[in-house]
Amino acid sequence: MVWSEKPCNQCCWNGGFKFQDAMRAEHIEFVVTNHQWIENDSLFGDLILPITTCVEENDVVGSNQNSGAKFQGKCAPACDRVGESMSDYEIGVALGERFGVAEKLSLGMTDEEWFKYAYDTNVLQTECSWEQLCEKGYYLYDLADGWDQEELPGMRGFYLDPEKHALDTPSGKLEFYSAALEEHFPGDKERGGIARWVSGGSPEEGWTHDECIGGPRSEKYPLLLLANPSRWRLHVQGDDVPWVREFETMKVKGKDGYLYEPCWIHPNDAAARGIVDGDIVKVLNDRGIILTGARVSERVIPGCVMVNKGSRVDPIATHIDRGGSANLLSPAEGISKHCWGFAVSGYLVEAEKLEDAEMEAWKQEYPDAFAREYDPATGVNFSSWVIEE
Amino acid sequence: MKAFLIDLKKCVGCHDCQIGCKDEHCGNSWLPYADAQPETGQFWMKVNQTERGRIPHVKVSYIPTMCNHCENAPCMKAAKNGAVYRREDDLVLIDPVKAKGQKKIVEACPYHAVFWNEKLNIPQKCTGCAHLLDGDHPVKVPRCMDNCHVDAIIFGEESELDLEGTEVLHPEYGTKPRVFYRNMPKRFVAGTVYDPEIKEVVIGAKITAMAEGVEFETTTDAYGDFWLWNLPEAEGKLTISADGKVKEIEFSTVSEDVGLGDIPLA
Ligand code: SF4
Ligand code: SF4
Numbered sequence: 001m002v003w004s005e006k007p008c009n010q011c012c013w014n015g016g017f018k019f020q021d022a023m024r025a026e027h028i029e030f031v032v033t034n035h036q037w038i039e040n041d042s043l044f045g046d047l048i049l050p051i052t053t054c055v056e057e058n059d060v061v062g063s064n065q066n067s068g069a070k071f072q073g074k075c076a077p078a079c080d081r082v083g084e085s086m087s088d089y090e091i092g093v094a095l096g097e098r099f100g101v102a103e104k105l106s107l108g109m110t111d112e113e114w115f116k117y118a119y120d121t122n123v124l125q126t127e128c129s130w131e132q133l134c135e136k137g138y139y140l141y142d143l144a145d146g147w148d149q150e151e152l153p154g155m156r157g158f159y160l161d162p163e164k165h166a167l168d169t170p171s172g173k174l175e176f177y178s179a180a181l182e183e184h185f186p187g188d189k190e191r192g193g194i195a196r197w198v199s200g201g202s203p204e205e206g207w208t209h210d211e212c213i214g215g216p217r218s219e220k221y222p223l224l225l226l227a228n229p230s231r232w233r234l235h236v237q238g239d240d241v242p243w244v245r246e247f248e249t250m251k252v253k254g255k256d257g258y259l260y261e262p263c264w265i266h267p268n269d270a271a272a273r274g275i276v277d278g279d280i281v282k283v284l285n286d287r288g289i290i291l292t293g294a295r296v297s298e299r300v301i302p303g304c305v306m307v308n309k310g311s312r313v314d315p316i317a318t319h320i321d322r323g324g325s326a327n328l329l330s331p332a333e334g335i336s337k338h339c340w341g342f343a344v345s346g347y348l349v350e351a352e353k354l355e356d357a358e359m360e361a362w363k364q365e366y367p368d369a370f371a372r373e374y375d376p377a378t379g380v381n382f383s384s385w386v387i388e389e
Numbered sequence: 390m391k392a393f394l395i396d397l398k399k400c401v402g403c404h405d406c407q408i409g410c411k412d413e414h415c416g417n418s419w420l421p422y423a424d425a426q427p428e429t430g431q432f433w434m435k436v437n438q439t440e441r442g443r444i445p446h447v448k449v450s451y452i453p454t455m456c457n458h459c460e461n462a463p464c465m466k467a468a469k470n471g472a473v474y475r476r477e478d479d480l481v482l483i484d485p486v487k488a489k490g491q492k493k494i495v496e497a498c499p500y501h502a503v504f505w506n507e508k509l510n511i512p513q514k515c516t517g518c519a520h521l522l523d524g525d526h527p528v529k530v531p532r533c534m535d536n537c538h539v540d541a542i543i544f545g546e547e548s549e550l551d552l553e554g555t556e557v558l559h560p561e562y563g564t565k566p567r568v569f570y571r572n573m574p575k576r577f578v579a580g581t582v583y584d585p586e587i588k589e590v591v592i593g594a595k596i597t598a599m600a601e602g603v604e605f606e607t608t609t610d611a612y613g614d615f616w617l618w619n620l621p622e623a624e625g626k627l628t629i630s631a632d633g634k635v636k637e638i639e640f641s642t643v644s645e646d647v648g649l650g651d652i653p654l655a
């Protein structure tokens with residue numbers, strides 16, 4: 001059984017098509033997901049639990065390391081619970097009760113006790129009393145006295161006096177050669193002691209990847225797909241906002257009226273493939289096919305195509321996606337033998353104009369996929385999948 | 390007498406003005422100023438973009454466009470029984486009651502700033518957010534202006550705006566628009582100069598261009614790149630010179646900007 005509280009692996013992470021296969025494997029007898037509006041991986045759910053959005057919850061929040069202004073907040077719900085929704089935590093505790101292990105998760109504490117516990121272990125308590133926080137609901141940290149005078153920004157200290165302001169590396173210096181990597185992870189072809197350009201190759205030769213122009217696989221799949229985050233979404237969030245979907249560069253309207261995810265392609269590459277602006281384009285590799293809409297543009301370098309990651313999936317069949325979710329085509333492997341990062345920034349593909357005959361054949365073979373309700377204003381959505389409420 | 394002033398050099402193309410306008414008017418009826426805008430399909434504010442040049446010398450220009458609240462408004466002339474009227478502050482508004490069924494108002498606008506609402510059977514467009522200007526609202530300026538975080542859009546008393554050197558869209562239509570644009574993009578010619586013998590870019594090469602009898606001048610930067618800005622729409626001749634080598638190239642900016650790519654200076 002698989003239970004996912006963040007059902008968006010196929011679009012946000014790597015090896016999306018492989019993930020789809022995994023979720024459909026025979027030995028997974030049951031899939032549960034927590035979601036508000038049946039997005040992406042929720043489609044595999046035998047059971048979808050209605051979950052609260054953050055605005056329905058009583059919770060504490062804080063700034064993350066990327067925020068300019070450091071803050072802590074204690075937020076009461078902004079609205080009533082929608083339907084029967086519960087938070088991930090509440091579901092976990094309720095299930096724990098059923099199996100007699102609720103205390104293992106809750107540690108016997110109520111929500112308010114949890115919040116107080118978090119406060120008691122936070123530096124916040126030195127600046128703001130618990131009563132103050134509860135009353136005001138948020139706190140913005142004071143800046144340290146003289147923060148703009150004494151502290152040296154970034155690597156300024158190292159620049160001024162490298163001995164006194166040594167870096168965090170084993171040698172304290174900038175390391176072009178990492179002795180630590182060579183010592184602990186010898187024979188790593190992608191991540192050796194010295195960072196250098198490699199184009200990858202076959203697993204038999206010890207490579208984790210073959211995803212670069214110039215590598216053997218690029219003979220068959222000569223284009224490098226750049227799966228940048230979209231300017232108009234946050235990862236997969238906001239692919240269904242009607243006012244944003246009307247922006248000129250958000251989607252490409254295909255001749256069938258469907259709003260396809262743009263495939264940015266240079267005029268030279270497009271001409272070589274008989275692709276013109278607005279065509280429905282198959283972007284493919286040995287992992288599958290995604291459908292996109294051609295945006296022929298000088299804004300992308302020849303040899304590359306850009307399909308922003310995070311378009312909502314709309315499967316026609318296994319390994320054929322009409323939604324144009326780029327990361328379905330990405331490799332499932334990590335970054336290198338010893339480094340588990342995901343390689344989703346670029347991978348090899350080919351682009352082809354979708355011929356009417358092929359689309360027709362799919363329509364014959366997979367009628368259900370084309371019968372789903374579709375509103376261009378929002379794209380694939382709740383009503384595309386829920387036939388009766 | 391009010392006017393809009395939009396500075397295109399400040400505009401980053403974020404579309405927040407377009408979204409703000411929708412947020413203000415979609416599903417919100419501000420009678421008698423305007424009825425609710427449908428959720429999709431109408432753009433009282435629309436950010437247009439143009440891709441210019443050739444790789445690797447490419448620029449994208451954004452132009453937020455809206456009703457120009459024209460002094461000689463063809464939409465007013467096309468309207469029957471005063472369905473399009475001019476307020477005291479010179480904003481041009483469509484009366485949603487009187488304009489019922491008057492599709493001619495849509496067709497009359499040469500800027501395509503008027504949209505037809507099929508359901509309500511009325512023409513609709515930018516109101517200058519007159520309801521915000523008159524009413525007791527927390528926001529007292531047009532919503533697009535309020536939404537623009539770089540102050541690219543300014544609305545105010547025309548006499549108090551600095552309109553020196555600004556332009557309007559399609560002055561040839563003769564409608565006398567009251568939406569003024571600063572830093573409207575002009576043509577550019579760009580390229581990268583390199584020495585084919587040593588396979589290096591040429592830094593500091595002198596670039597001159599003659600177009601319409603005016604000379605334009607620049608030098609190549611540390612990447613061998615040059616950009617000649619603010620050229621007229623014309624035929625011209627470019628001269629590249631460095632270390633006693635000279636190269637001449639004819640160009641035309643009549644219909645588009647020119648990206649010359651890599652240029653060998655032998
Ligand atoms: S909000 Fe301002 S910066 Fe953004 S597109 Fe509109 S005018 Fe440009
Ligand atoms: S831009 Fe069009 S709608 Fe606006 S005042 Fe001028 S003619 Fe009328």
Ligand code: SF4
Pocket residue numbers: 409410411413433434455514515516517518531532533534
């Ligand atoms: S003034 Fe108001 S109605 Fe006109 S474009 Fe701006 S936000 Fe829209």
